[in-house]
Amino acid sequence: MPAVLEARDLVKHYPRVRAVDGISFEVQEGTCFGLLGPNGAGKSTTIEMLEGLLKPTSGQVLFRAAPLGGHYRERVGIQFQNTALQEHLTTRENLRFFSALYPKRRPLDELVGLCRLEEFLDRDTSKLSGGQRQRLLLAIALVNEPEVLFLDEPTTGLDPQARRNFWDLVQGVKAQGKTIVLTTHYMEEAYLLCDEIAIVDHGKIIARGSPAALLAEHFDDSVLELPLAEASKLNDGVVYKQKGDVVEIHTPDINGAIARLLAVGASLAQLRIRQRTLEDLFLELTGRDLRT
Amino acid sequence: MSNPFLDSWRRLRAATWARSLEFIRDKSAVGWNLIFPVLLVLGLAYVFSGPGQPMFKVGVLAPAGVALDAKLHPFLATPQVQFYREEPGEVSLHKVQLQRIDMLVDFTQGSGRYWVNEQSPKGKLLEQLLRGAGGETLQRQATSGEQVRYVDWVTPGVLGMNMMFGCLFGIGYVIVRYRKNGYLKRLNATPLRAFEFLLAQLLSRLLLIVVVNAFVFMACRLLLHLRMEGSYWNLLLLTTLAVFSMIAMGLVVSARISSEELAGGILNVIATPMMVVCGVFFSIDGAPRILQIVAQLLPLTHLINGARAIMLDGAGLQQIAPNLLALAAMSVIYLVLGAALFKWRQN
Numbered sequence: 001m002p003a004v005l006e007a008r009d010l011v012k013h014y015p016r017v018r019a020v021d022g023i024s025f026e027v028q029e030g031t032c033f034g035l036l037g038p039n040g041a042g043k044s045t046t047i048e049m050l051e052g053l054l055k056p057t058s059g060q061v062l063f064r065a066a067p068l069g070g071h072y073r074e075r076v077g078i079q080f081q082n083t084a085l086q087e088h089l090t091t092r093e094n095l096r097f098f099s100a101l102y103p104k105r106r107p108l109d110e111l112v113g114l115c116r117l118e119e120f121l122d123r124d125t126s127k128l129s130g131g132q133r134q135r136l137l138l139a140i141a142l143v144n145e146p147e148v149l150f151l152d153e154p155t156t157g158l159d160p161q162a163r164r165n166f167w168d169l170v171q172g173v174k175a176q177g178k179t180i181v182l183t184t185h186y187m188e189e190a191y192l193l194c195d196e197i198a199i200v201d202h203g204k205i206i207a208r209g210s211p212a213a214l215l216a217e218h219f220d221d222s223v224l225e226l227p228l229a230e231a232s233k234l235n236d237g238v239v240y241k242q243k244g245d246v247v248e249i250h251t252p253d254i255n256g257a258i259a260r261l262l263a264v265g266a267s268l269a270q271l272r273i274r275q276r277t278l279e280d281l282f283l284e285l286t287g288r289d290l291r292t
Numbered sequence: 293m294s295n296p297f298l299d300s301w302r303r304l305r306a307a308t309w310a311r312s313l314e315f316i317r318d319k320s321a322v323g324w325n326l327i328f329p330v331l332l333v334l335g336l337a338y339v340f341s342g343p344g345q346p347m348f349k350v351g352v353l354a355p356a357g358v359a360l361d362a363k364l365h366p367f368l369a370t371p372q373v374q375f376y377r378e379e380p381g382e383v384s385l386h387k388v389q390l391q392r393i394d395m396l397v398d399f400t401q402g403s404g405r406y407w408v409n410e411q412s413p414k415g416k417l418l419e420q421l422l423r424g425a426g427g428e429t430l431q432r433q434a435t436s437g438e439q440v441r442y443v444d445w446v447t448p449g450v451l452g453m454n455m456m457f458g459c460l461f462g463i464g465y466v467i468v469r470y471r472k473n474g475y476l477k478r479l480n481a482t483p484l485r486a487f488e489f490l491l492a493q494l495l496s497r498l499l500l501i502v503v504v505n506a507f508v509f510m511a512c513r514l515l516l517h518l519r520m521e522g523s524y525w526n527l528l529l530l531t532t533l534a535v536f537s538m539i540a541m542g543l544v545v546s547a548r549i550s551s552e553e554l555a556g557g558i559l560n561v562i563a564t565p566m567m568v569v570c571g572v573f574f575s576i577d578g579a580p581r582i583l584q585i586v587a588q589l590l591p592l593t594h595l596i597n598g599a600r601a602i603m604l605d606g607a608g609l610q611q612i613a614p615n616l617l618a619l620a621a622m623s624v625i626y627l628v629l630g631a632a633l634f635k636w637r638q639n
Contacts, residue, residue: 084478086475093313097307097309101482
C-alpha cells in the first residue's frame, strides 16, 4: 500500500544549528507514527516540515505520493505543543471559529462527544485546566476531518491523570482509522499509541520500527531493581547499573537471578521487576538518558 | 466543489466575528475606548472655553524669492505678529473670512493691498498696527464672516488624533501579542490566508472605532455646539476611509515584530510626530515647506483637513475629493505592504 506521508532525506539547517540532518521515513494509512527523542533532537522541526509549515533546506515531503499542494492544510489537522487561543471566547465559539475556516467540516456535536468537551463547552477558554485545554486543541485539530493528524508533544506539561485521559482520546481517534503523526519524549506515550516509531537524536533517526520489534531486536533481558545495599550482596559478575541508591540488574534469567539473591540472603522486599522500555533503548543507543 | 471566493468570504467573516467578540468582551478595553474620548472632549471644552490664541497671524502673498521682512514693508517687522507666506487663491481669503488668520496682505499686485474681516476685533487692531508701521500705504479690502471658535477648529483634530491612537495601537499590539503567544502560528496551520486575517482584524477595529467616534462626535456636537456646515454622510465616508488607512498603517508596523516593547516604541515614533505635523492643535499653514510635504503623506492630515473643510466650510465631496483619493491610495499601499511583509511566526 502506498504511504500517506513520506519524508525523503529531510534536512533543515539554521545559521548555527543542523536541526534535522537527513531524515527519511514513510507513514502508512491508518497507523500512528511516533518521533521519539529528547528535547532539541529535531522532532518538532521534522514534524513542522511534514505539516508544511516549515520549508526544508533540502529534501522533500510527499503527501499521497505528490509534493504538498495548496490544499494540503485543508486535509491535515495539527495540534501544537503550546497554542494560545483568542481570549474571551468559549470552547464552543473557538470550535465554531476554527470550523468555519475549512471547506470540509465535521459536525461539532461529534467532536464534542469524541473529545469529551461537554462539561466546559460554554466556559471561557482562559478558565480551562491544562487537560481540558489539550482536549479542546485536539478537537480543533479534528474540525476538518483531517486525513492526517499531527500531534506535537501533546501531553507535555500535563499531570499523569490528564495525560492518561488524553491517551484514551487519541486511541479513540486512532480506532476511527485516522493516520496520526506524533512527537513525544515520553516513551510510555510512544509505546502505548504508536504502531511505528523513529528514535531521533541530533537530527538523525537512530532506530526505527514497531516499539515491540525494536525492544526485541536490542534486548533479550529484563530488569530487576533493588536497593544498593541488597544488590551489592550479589557478586557473581551479573550485569548491573547503579542509579543513585537503586541498582538495576539486567538479566535474561529472572528466576536464576532471584534464586541467587535469595541464596546470598538479600531481602527482596523492595524488589521490582520490569521489562525493557524505549527509555532503556535510547540509553543503550546514545549513552544518554531520554529526559536529559 | 467548494467556491474559492465563498470559502474566502466565510473565513474572513469568521475571523472578523471572533476578533470583535474578543474585543467586546474585554471590558477594560471597551471602557477605555469609550471613556477616554469623552474625557478628552470634556477637557477640551473646559480648556478652550476662554479666549482663543493670543498671537496675531497674517498671511502674506509676495513674489517668489522675496523675503518677508521690513525691506518689503515695515509692517512685516511688527513684533507679536506671525507673518507667513500664503498661496494665492480663494483659500487664503477664506481663512480671513473664518478668522483663522487675522489679515491677508498682498504684495504681488500694484502698491499692495490687504484684507481684514469686518467682524474681527483682532483684524481691526492689526489695521491700526499696519497704519502705524509707516511705509507704502496698502489698499484696504474688507471681507466678512463669522468667527470659527478654536474649539470648532480643534475638535476634528483631537478626535482625529484619538482615532489615530486607537488605530495604530489597537491593531499593532494585538497582532504582536498574537504572534508572541503562538496564536498566529496556529492560524497559519489552517487555510486562513494572511490577507484574510489582516482584513478581518482591520474590519473589526474599523467598525468599532467608527461607531465609538460617531457617538463621541454627536456628544461633542451637543455639548460644545460644534459648527457643522456639511454633510454627515461625507464626514462618515471620510472618517471610515481615514480609519481604514491608519489601521492599515498599524498593520505594516506589526507585520513582523514579536516584542510589545519594540512595537510600542515604533508606534510612538510614528504617532507623536503625526500629532505635531498633521495640525491637530494648531495650523501648520506657516510651517516650513518640507513639513507641509511630509504632512501630505500622512493619513491624519487628510482626515483633519477634510473634516475641517466639511464641518467649518460645508465642503462637499468634490472639495474633499483630493483627501479621499489620498486616503484611498494610502489604504491600498499600506494594506498590500502589510500583507507582503506579514509573518505568522517569530523568527
